Amino acid sequence: MRTRGERIVAIAEGWVGTPYRHQGALKGVGCDCIGLIRGIWRELYGDDPEPVPAYAPDWAERSGEDRLMDAALRLFGPAVRMSEAEPGDVLLFRWRQDCAAKHAGVLAGPQHFIHAYEQSAVTRSALVPSWRRRVAGVYRFPIMA
DSSP, X not given: OOOHHHHHHHXXXXXXXXXXXXXXXXXXXXXXXXXXXXXXXXXXXXXXXXXXXXXXXXXXXXXXXXXXXXXXXXXXXXXXOGGGOOTTOEEEEOSSTTSOOOEEEEXXXXXXXXXXXTTSBEEEEEOOHHHHXXXXXXXXXXXXX
């Protein structure tokens, strides 16, 4: 029997190869990093977590708010430390400390994560130091009755 984390990683791996499409959220058709997380949520719980308004590619830079971190707190609850991260956890990334978080993926193991790679597809990438130092938050999918 799979653990919750193994189930989430298996769902994420099912998205590998899905083409990158800004604002997309359909496995095999197209998604961005937010769409990947939404798609996993739908497979776990049956519906989108909340409506997602249209957003421009530069939404994080233009809004002046950390909307991705705010949404993560609202939907997943408090962040856990990176040292406590488990496979299946959501990783949020920010490119610089003074910028809003703008990218998301799912931890697939201690050294890998799955994410929608812009201008490519959903892929499994090594969590190398250049990615690891950009982790802004680690969130766990909630246990729902």
